[in-house]
Amino acid sequence: MEIYLPVADLPVNVFLILGMGLTVGFISGMFGIGGGFLMTPLLIFVGIQPAVAVATVASHVAASSFSGAISYWRRRALDLALALMLLIGGTAGTVAGIWLFTKLRELGQLDITIGLSYVILLGSVGGLMVAESLRSIARARSGAKVELRRPGSHTWVHGLPLKMRFKQSRLYVSAIPVWGVGFIIGFVGAIMGIGGGFMLVPMLIYLLRVPTSVVIGTSMVVTLVTMAFATVLHAATNHLVDAVLALILMLGGVVGAQFGARAGQRMPADRLRLLLGILVLAVGLRFAYDLVVAPTERFTIRVMESGS
Amino acid sequence: MRNLGALIATLAWLASGPAAAERIVSSLSVHQVLIDQSFSGLDLVLFGTVERDAATVTRKTPYDLAVTVTGPRQSFVVRRKERMVGIWVNADSRSFIEVPTYLAALATRPFNTFASPELEQRLQLGLRNILLPQQIGPDLADVVRDDPFRVAFVRLRAQRGLYVEQTSAVTFLTPQLFRATIPLPAEVPVGAYEIDIKLFADGAMIARSSSAFEVIKVGFEQFVANSAQHHGLLYGLATAAMALMTGWLASIVFRRD
Numbered sequence: 216m217e218i219y220l221p222v223a224d225l226p227v228n229v230f231l232i233l234g235m236g237l238t239v240g241f242i243s244g245m246f247g248i249g250g251g252f253l254m255t256p257l258l259i260f261v262g263i264q265p266a267v268a269v270a271t272v273a274s275h276v277a278a279s280s281f282s283g284a285i286s287y288w289r290r291r292a293l294d295l296a297l298a299l300m301l302l303i304g305g306t307a308g309t310v311a312g313i314w315l316f317t318k319l320r321e322l323g324q325l326d327i328t329i330g331l332s333y334v335i336l337l338g339s340v341g342g343l344m345v346a347e348s349l350r351s352i353a354r355a356r357s358g359a360k361v362e363l364r365r366p367g368s369h370t371w372v373h374g375l376p377l378k379m380r381f382k383q384s385r386l387y388v389s390a391i392p393v394w395g396v397g398f399i400i401g402f403v404g405a406i407m408g409i410g411g412g413f414m415l416v417p418m419l420i421y422l423l424r425v426p427t428s429v430v431i432g433t434s435m436v437v438t439l440v441t442m443a444f445a446t447v448l449h450a451a452t453n454h455l456v457d458a459v460l461a462l463i464l465m466l467g468g469v470v471g472a473q474f475g476a477r478a479g480q481r482m483p484a485d486r487l488r489l490l491l492g493i494l495v496l497a498v499g500l501r502f503a504y505d506l507v508v509a510p511t512e513r514f515t516i517r518v519m520e521s522g523s
Numbered sequence: 524m525r526n527l528g529a530l531i532a533t534l535a536w537l538a539s540g541p542a543a544a545e546r547i548v549s550s551l552s553v554h555q556v557l558i559d560q561s562f563s564g565l566d567l568v569l570f571g572t573v574e575r576d577a578a579t580v581t582r583k584t585p586y587d588l589a590v591t592v593t594g595p596r597q598s599f600v601v602r603r604k605e606r607m608v609g610i611w612v613n614a615d616s617r618s619f620i621e622v623p624t625y626l627a628a629l630a631t632r633p634f635n636t637f638a639s640p641e642l643e644q645r646l647q648l649g650l651r652n653i654l655l656p657q658q659i660g661p662d663l664a665d666v667v668r669d670d671p672f673r674v675a676f677v678r679l680r681a682q683r684g685l686y687v688e689q690t691s692a693v694t695f696l697t698p699q700l701f702r703a704t705i706p707l708p709a710e711v712p713v714g715a716y717e718i719d720i721k722l723f724a725d726g727a728m729i730a731r732s733s734s735a736f737e738v739i740k741v742g743f744e745q746f747v748a749n750s751a752q753h754h755g756l757l758y759g760l761a762t763a764a765m766a767l768m769t770g771w772l773a774s775i776v777f778r779r780d
Contacts, residue, residue, distance in 0.1 A: 219562045221740060221747040225710040226563045274766045281770030286777075327612045443763045450759025454751050458762050465766055469773030506610040513611075514675035519598040519618060 222457035223267045229463060231261070236467020240279045243468070244475025245482075246491045247283065247431025249276035249410030249438045252337070252498060254464070267457055270449035274461040276410050277442035279468035283476050284435040293432025294383035297425065300390055301415075301437050304397025309441070311398075312405025319406075326515075330506050332407055336414065337499025344417055344492030351485040384425045384433075392423060401441065410438040413495050420488075427484045545586075546574040547720055547732035556707060556738040564684075567705040567736065573722060575699070582724040587630065587637035588693045589648050589721045590703045594625025594685075594738075595714030601676050617672040618658040624712040625685050626653060629692035629703055637723045646721060646728060650677050650688045684708030713738050713748075 217226045235257050243250035251272050258268035287293045319325045375389035396418045400411040415434045419425040425433070450456040479487060549571025556565055573586055598620050605614035631637075634648040647653045655673060656663040666673055680686035685708060693703040705718075715737050722730040740748050750758045 217561070217563050219558060219560050219709070219744060221744040222751050224712070274762050277763060278766035278770040281767050282773040283770075285771065285774035289778075324613065327610075331610075443766065446763045446766065447756065447759035450751065450762060451755040454755050454758075456751065456759060456762050458747055458751070458758070458765070461762055462765065462769070465769040469770050470777075473773055473777040509606070510604055510611055512679075513604045514672070514679060515602050515604075515613070516676060516679050517600045517602070519600050 218459065218463075220263075220457050220460050222455065223263050223271075223460055225262060227261060227263075227460070232460065232463045233467040235261075236275065236464040237471040238467075239275075240468035240471025241475035241478070242471075242494070243276070243279050243412070244283050244472030244477075245479035246413070246475075246487065246494075247416055247434045247479070248412030248491070249280055249442060250412075250468075251276050251409035251442075252333070252407070252413060252495075255409065256498075256501075258460075263457075263460070264455075266453065267455045267460075270446075270453060270455040271457045271461050271464070273410075273442045273445040273449060274456060274458075275464035275468050277439055277446055278465035279472040280410070280412075280435045280439040280442065282469040283472045284432060284439055286473070286476055287432030287435060290432075291383070292429055293436055294381055294386075294425070294429045295433075295436065296379075297381045297384055297386070297393065297429075298433050298436040298440075300379070300393045301397035301400070301433075302440055304394035305401035305404075305437065305441055306397075307394075308398035308401025308403075309405045309444075310401075312402040315402075316406050327506075329407055330502055332403065333502040334499055334506060336403065336407075337495050338503065340414055340417055341492050341494070341496030341499050343421075344488055345496060346492075347421070348485045348489035348492055352489065355485065381425075384429050386423070386425060388423060396422060397437075400437070404441060404445075410442050412438045413491070416491070417488075431479070545579060545722060545724075545730045547722055547730050548572050548574055549720060549732060549734055551718075551734060551736055554736045556711070556736060558711075558713065558738065558740045559742050559744055562709065562744075564709040564711070565707045567707055569703040569705060569718065569720075569734070571701055571720070571732075573699045573701070573730070582729075584637075584724055584726075585698060586695065586701075587632055587723040588695075588701055588703070589631075589634065589638075589646070589723065590627075590629040590693055590705075591647070591653070591719040591721075592625070592627040592629070592705050593623045593717045593719070594712055595623070595716070596621040597624050597712075598622070599676065601672050601679075603672070603675070615672075617676075619676060620656050620658050620663055622655045622676075623653075624714075625707075625716065626650065626680070627687040627689070627692075627705055628653065629687075629705065630690045631693045631695065631701075633690045637726070638728075639726060642726075642728070648721075650681075650686055683710065685710070685712075707738070711738055713740055 216229045218229050219226045239250040239254045242253065254272045254275060255268050258272065259265050284293065319328050375391045377390045378387060379390050380387050400415050403414065404411040412434050415437060416430055419430045419434065420427060446456060549569055552568040569590065598618060599622065600616055600618050602613040602616040604611040628649050634643050638648055643649060644652050651668050654665045656665055677686055687706055693701060695701050716735060718734040720732045721728050
């Protein structure tokens, strides 16, 4: 069944889009990530203009992370105070990121920057996650007791001033690294057009030592707020959000996220981290492939903004 | 007296001129292409006749028609990737200024069979000869036909069905009655379209006529596109609210505990 998208200006198959929403929703519910880094390339592949894809995915991510966040909230498996502090840093990061985004677009080097950041970020984050989770699985196999958060294992991060207590996370850390993590997520998210959940989850686990049980719920709250904000911002400035496309993606996404969240809770944490690591690494490698291998089409067309 | 004679001769030529030449009378199957939810492209039909009268000279060759359809104009940047330190980077770019978003060059036969190369170029027959002005320094000019950026631009637009060249899309049903099919793809841009019809015989253009149609969004599509364009903030808030509603509903529907 084909339906014409009023803002993207082309017809798409409803079931294809619904299926994509469902699949990405499942993954995002399972790992507590927005899934923008998967959905945006998929939409571009189907033929939707990159700018419309990025803007519309924001609303889809907001929907599926809200649906996920509610179910984590019912289980009290999220830390609202921590989410709020992350969002403070995130807002500053978004503003800085959008500034750089505009500068790079003027120079015509946005594509390569996005491509390279995907490769570097996804490659390193994915690689680290795979390595860490494999070690932890191996330790568990050999019978040694695995304790991710040993009481004495404080890093330099924990020596910083401005300490705050996050009850839900049973955490007592300085606000500086929390803001820092938020800033990085907001900055990278604005440039790459993604929520950054796939980076936020490992940063919360490894850098701030937030217990895995509250990480996913907290990450979802952060993603929800940033993406809802991004939707409004994109719609108000670029007029590129396609509400019809968004609705189809959301319907698939929220259902998928529900099943994904359940599947995620049944799986051991280290196994879950390994899977997410592999997924992130795979997407990173895909982008690396595009950068290194000679493209079949060396030319690209972009509509010039009327202002320039 | 000589001036008066010349004037009379001119007037006589003016009076007889239009009568002696052929006239094109044409019409379209629709003058408004409406885009709604189920729009998936359309073949627009242009039909018409070549009118002659008793004074019209007999032509040695049958008639040929060249129909050019031009969509709304927009500026584009074409970029070319080059290999730099092992990775492919956008290196070079060209700006095409106010070029048609949709372009169809249709004819009865290949253009070179009824028009000389000079005529093809002067009358902009075929995608090769239609002006696509590029920004070159401070000037606007079209470049050589084989310029890689120009070729790539036409090829990429053609891949999406937005630039079309069909030298069999116009057919004469009788020696004077013709019919042309204008293929509009699903992603046809919204706006005003111009149709330029040129009639050829004996290796020259003998008549010219024009027509127009528009592509518009209607109903729900129009409402959404309009809101997105003119009430961005409200539209964004509504979309965000829709996202939260959908997420909330899903968590209610799938609630187990």
